[in-house]
Each structure stands twice: as structure tokens, then as C-alpha cells.
Amino acid sequence: MLIVEDDAWMREALEAALHWPESRLEHAASAATGRAVIEALRGGLFPDVALVDMGLPDMHGADVIRLLAACRPATSIVVFTVQEHRDVIVKAIRAGAHGYLLKSATIVEVLDGLLAASRGGAPLTPSVARMVIEALHRPGDPELAAEIERLTTRETEVLTLLGKGVTYAEAAKLLGIALGTVQSHVKVIYEKLQVNSKAEAATIAQRMGLL
Amino acid sequence: MLIVEDDAWMREALEAALHWPESRLEHAASAATGRAVIEALRGGLFPDVALVDMGLPDMHGADVIRLLAACRPATSIVVFTVQEHRDVIVKAIRAGAHGYLLKSATIVEVLDGLLAASRGGAPLTPSVARMVIEALHRPGDPELAAEIERLTTRETEVLTLLGKGVTYAEAAKLLGIALGTVQSHVKVIYEKLQVNSKAEAATIAQRMGLL
DNA sequence: CACGTACCCCCATGTTCATGGGTGCCCGGG
DNA sequence: CCCGGGCACCCATGAACATGGGGGTACGTG
Numbered sequence: 317m318l319i320v321e322d323d324a325w326m327r328e329a330l331e332a333a334l335h336w337p338e339s340r341l342e343h344a345a346s347a348a349t350g351r352a353v354i355e356a357l358r359g360g361l362f363p364d365v366a367l368v369d370m371g372l373p374d375m376h377g378a379d380v381i382r383l384l385a386a387c388r389p390a391t392s393i394v395v396f397t398v399q400e401h402r403d404v405i406v407k408a409i410r411a412g413a414h415g416y417l418l419k420s421a422t423i424v425e426v427l428d429g430l431l432a433a434s435r436g437g438a439p440l441t442p443s444v445a446r447m448v449i450e451a452l453h454r455p456g457d458p459e460l461a462a463e464i465e466r467l468t469t470r471e472t473e474v475l476t477l478l479g480k481g482v483t484y485a486e487a488a489k490l491l492g493i494a495l496g497t498v499q500s501h502v503k504v505i506y507e508k509l510q511v512n513s514k515a516e517a518a519t520i521a522q523r524m525g526l527l
Numbered sequence: 528m529l530i531v532e533d534d535a536w537m538r539e540a541l542e543a544a545l546h547w548p549e550s551r552l553e554h555a556a557s558a559a560t561g562r563a564v565i566e567a568l569r570g571g572l573f574p575d576v577a578l579v580d581m582g583l584p585d586m587h588g589a590d591v592i593r594l595l596a597a598c599r600p601a602t603s604i605v606v607f608t609v610q611e612h613r614d615v616i617v618k619a620i621r622a623g624a625h626g627y628l629l630k631s632a633t634i635v636e637v638l639d640g641l642l643a644a645s646r647g648g649a650p651l652t653p654s655v656a657r658m659v660i661e662a663l664h665r666p667g668d669p670e671l672a673a674e675i676e677r678l679t680t681r682e683t684e685v686l687t688l689l690g691k692g693v694t695y696a697e698a699a700k701l702l703g704i705a706l707g708t709v710q711s712h713v714k715v716i717y718e719k720l721q722v723n724s725k726a727e728a729a730t731i732a733q734r735m736g737l738l
Numbered sequence: 739c740a741c742g743t744a745c746c747c748c749c750a751t752g753t754t755c756a757t758g759g760g761t762g763c764c765c766g767g768g
Numbered sequence: 769c770c771c772g773g774g775c776a777c778c779c780a781t782g783a784a785c786a787t788g789g790g791g792g793t794a795c796g797t798g
Contacts, residue, residue: 385664414660437653438660445649445656449625452663453596468775481727483754496778503757504775513784514755516692518726519733679745694784707748714787715745724754725785 317430318363319346320353320380321396322372326419330367333423341365341430350375350383357387364390365434367417367426370397370408377404378411385412392433396426405444406451406458415439456525464524466508472526474501478514479521528641529574530557531564531591532607533583537630541578544634552576552641561586561594568598575601576645578628578637581608581619588615589622596623603644607637614669616655617662626650667736675735677719683737685712689725690732 317334321327327346334343344363347353350372366384370377377397384393394415395408405416415438417429429439440448464472470491477487484498491498502517511517521527528545532538538557545554555574558564561583577595581588588608595604605626606619616627626649628640640650651659662669675683681702688698695709702709713728722728732738 409660409663412664414657432653436657438657439653440651440656440660442643442648442650445651445659446625446647448656448659448663449620449649449651452620452659453623455666470776478726479730481722481724481730483724485754493776494778496780497776499756499779500777502755506756511692512756513692513694514724514726515689515729518730519690519692522730522733681746696784704746705748707750708746710749710786711747713785717786723786 317341317343317434318353318356318361318366318391319343320348320366320368320372321346322348322369324348326369329423330426333427336427339427339431341427341434349373350380353380353383357384362388362390365392365394365430367394367396367430368413370395370399370404378407381408381411381413392436394430394433394439400444402447403458405447409448409451410457416441416444454525455522455527457523460520460523461525463509464526467505471501471505471508474498475505475517475521476526478502478505479518479526481518528552528554528645529564529567529572529577529602530554531559531577531579531583532557533559533580535559537580540634541637544638547638550638550642552638552645560584561591564591564594568595573599573601576603576605576641578605578607578641579624581606581610581615589618592619592622592624603647605641605644605650611655613658616658617669620659620662621668627652627655665736666733666738668734671731671734672736674720675737678716682712682716682719685709686716686728686732687737689713689716690729690737692729 319327319330321330327348331343331346333339334341345356345361347356351374368380368384372380381393381395384391392415393413394417395413396417396419398419400418408416415429415433417426417439418441432439467475473491474487477490484502485495488495488498505517506512509517509520511520530538530541532541538559542554542557544550545552556567556572558567562585579591579595583591592604592606595602603626604624605628606624607628607630609630610616611629619627626640626644628637628650629652643650678686684702685698688701696706699706699709716728717723720728720731722731
């Protein structure tokens with residue numbers, strides 16, 4: 317059990333709770349910063365559960381989660397935060413979190429959640445669960461999806477067709493324009509998306525949810 | 528509230544429960560088959576919640592969900608089944624379900640779940656929630672991922688590179704083979720995946736989780 | 739030991755892309 | 769008013785691709 321939390325009071329309260337006999341979880345380490353997490357992992361720590369606060373002073377929350385998920389794939393990562401906005405939640409889960417507890421929860425609920433996580437469950441409130449499910453329904457990275465707005469109408473149409481593997485000639489016919497024009501739009505799309513091949517553009521179109 | 532359930536006893540038990548004063552849900556219609564669902568929707572039914580049994584006699588469970596999700600986007604769809612295998616669960620959620628209740632649950636748990644669903648929550652047991660989250664972590668359609676096995680080792684390597692937008696020449700260098708050989712592998716890949724362009728292959732590689 | 743199957747390897751040809759060049763339209767600011 | 773920037777439109781050419789050929793080695797079966 318690893319605790320990642322920058323607020324000293326909160327961290328110590330959690331540590332204390334873990335030492336209650338009812339907790340049934342073993343406290344192994346705590347970290348107040350991203351750097352401390354890295355050092356703990358370098359030190360050979362393999363926690364089965366990690367409770368992580370988003371909002372450390374030196375590292376973005378999602379990056380801490382990504383780090384933990386990458387270095388310790390067997391660890392169940394549970395987010396612990398005040399944030400209950402959709403984007404934050406979805407970003408955390410996508411980054412690799414397995415559970416999401418709000419700081420408004422009671423200490424007992426937190427312990428229950430951690431125990432569930434250690435047993436292969438996923439502590440989620442119903443409203444968070446709903447957001448996760450909706451994220452699954454709308455495939456595509458919301459970060460990337462925002463990039464769509466940098467494209468013009470025509471460019472978006474062209475990109476959508478590219479995503480399906482349509483050839484330039486077919487796209488031109490479908491849009492009622494010349495082949496050269498499609499090529500011209502593609503040029504701009506490539507610049508804006510920082511790619512230089514149809515295959516890359518197609519995969520990005522997909523991640524944007526432009527199916 | 529729409530009930531979709533082919534077993535008459537179960538259906539009637541649910542209907543009876545919905546008429547309890549504590550249920551706080553209004554029973555609007557029931558359907559025992561896929562056809563009956565279609566007719567109910569054609570008849571102008573707009574339920575706020577639908578409890579659907581997978582395993583109707585005339586239609587696949589996932590298809591019923593897809594149908595409901597497509598025709599009634601505002602309806603919260605809750606699956607109700609004995610199945611608790613990962614693939615079934617993930618398929619149902621991906622098809623558009625918002626909640627997943629097991630038939631081993633008590634009638635009160637079911638009513639609670641339906642109520643939560645009607646209020647914008649998502650009734651999931653912790654273990655089901657875990658599977659949903661893991662599905663989000665491993666992007667890609669498990670159906671398509673199975674197709675990977677029809678590809679040989681070399682073909683999979685080539686497809687993985689294609690998915691990143693690597694050029695044939697670069698792929699050849701990376702794999703230590705001739706350009707012509709890459710082209711040859713690509714030919715077979717296209718046949719097996721039923722496509723004929725790099726862009727299509729790349730999007731499929733992505734959906735397979737070959738990133 | 740053929741024989742078929744499966745995999746990996748290579749070349750040559752026409753088609754499609756990627757990217758360099760352009761033109762005309764509209765609109766808001768100087 | 770006219771100038772610049774953004775958008776849509778078009779052409780030309782070398783690079784990359786799609787798909788037609790053709791090999792070779794291994795392995796299991798009649």
C-alpha cells in the first residue's frame with residue numbers, strides 16, 4: 317500500500333487509518349511529491365495498491381498515474397481527489413487508474429474502496445462509473461478531439477474520408493471537387509496534425525472519434 | 528421503464544416489483560423478444576430506463592442494446608443477465624449499455640440499480656467496474672483483436688509498423704529485409720484483413736490494439 | 739519420397755500520394 | 769479603399785504504394 321498525497325495532515329490521517337486493526341491493509345510507504353514516488357519505485361517498492369492524490373506540487377496527476385501504471389503494472393491505482401469534473405476523471409482513468417475516490421468520502425469508505433481495489437475490484441461512485449462508461453461509448457481521446465477545431469469545415473470532411481481509407485480521387489468525387497483540391501486540403505491537414513502520411517492521419521482521425 | 532426479458536416468470540416478477548410503492552419507477556412496457564422491442568419503439572415508446580436480458584430467442588443481446596442505444600439515446604440501458612464473463616460484459620457495455628446487473632442480485636438490488644440508472648448513475652458491481660476500466664485501458668475491439676491470430680509473426684510486425692505510419696522502406700530497414708518483401712507481406716495482410724490501402728490497415732491495427 | 743501448405747523472401751509495373759508551386763473569393767482593419 | 773489573412777480551389781512531379789508476377793526452405797501426410 318503506497319500513499320501519494322502532498323497535504324501532510326491528510327497523509328498522516330490516512331497512514332493512521334491504515335494502522336487500525338480493521339483496515340486489513342499494510343501501509344508500506346508514503347510520498348508527498350512526484351520525485352518521492354520515483355525514488356520509492358527505484359528503491360524496489362512493489363505496492364499492491366496505490367492511493368494517489370492528483371495535484372502534487374511537482375508533477376501532473378495524470379503523469380504520476382502513467383508513471384505508476386508503466387513501472388508497476390500489477391499495482392491497483394486508486395485516485396483520491398476533490399475533483400469531480402468529467403474531464404479530470406476520464407483523464408485519470410485513461411492514464412491508468414483503476415478506481416476513483418472523492419475526498420468528500422468518509423475514511424471508512426476510502427478504506428473499503430482500497431480493500432476492494434486490492435481484491436481486484438474497482439471502487440467507483442455511480443456517477444463516476446457513468447462517466448467512465450460514457451468515455452467507453454465515445455471512443456477517441458478528448459484531448460485530441462479538441463484539435464478538430466483547428467481544422468476548417470472542408471478539412472474535417474476530407475480527414476473523415478481519409479480515416480476510412482478512401483482514395484483522394486474518390487474523396488474528390490464525393491465532395492464534388494477536383495483531385496488537386498483534395499491534395500491541397502490534405503497538405504494543410506498534415507501541417508496542422510504534424511504528420512506526413514495518410515496512415516498517420518487516419519489513425520489520428522480515429523483517435524479523434526471521426527469515424 | 529422498459530423490461531426486455533424472455534423468461535415469463537422473471538419478467539412478471541420484475542413487473543410486480545416495479546408496482547411496489549417503494550420502487551419509485553414507473554413500468555411502461557415489457558418485451559419478450561427482439562421483435563417486440565422494435566414494435567414498442569415504433570409505437571413511440573421513450574423509456575428513461577431499459578432493463579434488458581441478453582439472450583433473447585430471436586436477437587443477439589449486443590444487437591438489442593445497439594438498437595436501443597441508436598433509437599433512444601436518452602434511455603439508460605441496464606443489462607440483466609447471468610453472464611459474468613469478461614467478454615460478454617465488455618461487449619455489452621461497448622454496444623451501449625450503461626449498467627450491468629447480475630441475476631444473482633436480489634430484487635432490491637436490482638430496483639436500486641434501476642433507480643440509480645434513472646438518475647444518471649451507472650449500476651455496476653466492483654468486479655464488473657474493474658473489467659470496464661480495463662477495457663478502457665486496453666483500447667481496441669476484442670473481436671478484432673482475435674483476428675491477429677490469423678496473421679503470421681512477420682505479418683504482425685509489419686502491420687504494427689504500418690499502424691505507426693512508417694514507410695515500407697523504413698519498415699524494411701527496421702526488419703532487416705528487402706522492400707519487396709515488405710510489399711509481399713502487406714499483400715497478404717490486406718487479403719486477411721479485407722482492405723486495400725495502408726490507411727485502412729492502420730486504422731484496423733489501431734482497433735486491434737497494436738499500437 | 740513426392741505433395742501440398744505455410745511461411746518468408748524478392749522484383750517490376752501502374753496507381754496513388756506528398757508536397758512544391760499557383761489563382762480567386764470573402765472579410766475585417768488600417 | 770486596398771491590403772493581408774484565411775479559406776477553397778487547381779496543376780505538376782518525384783516518392784511511396786498496391787498488386788501482379790516469381791522464388792526458396794521447412795514440416796506434416798498420404
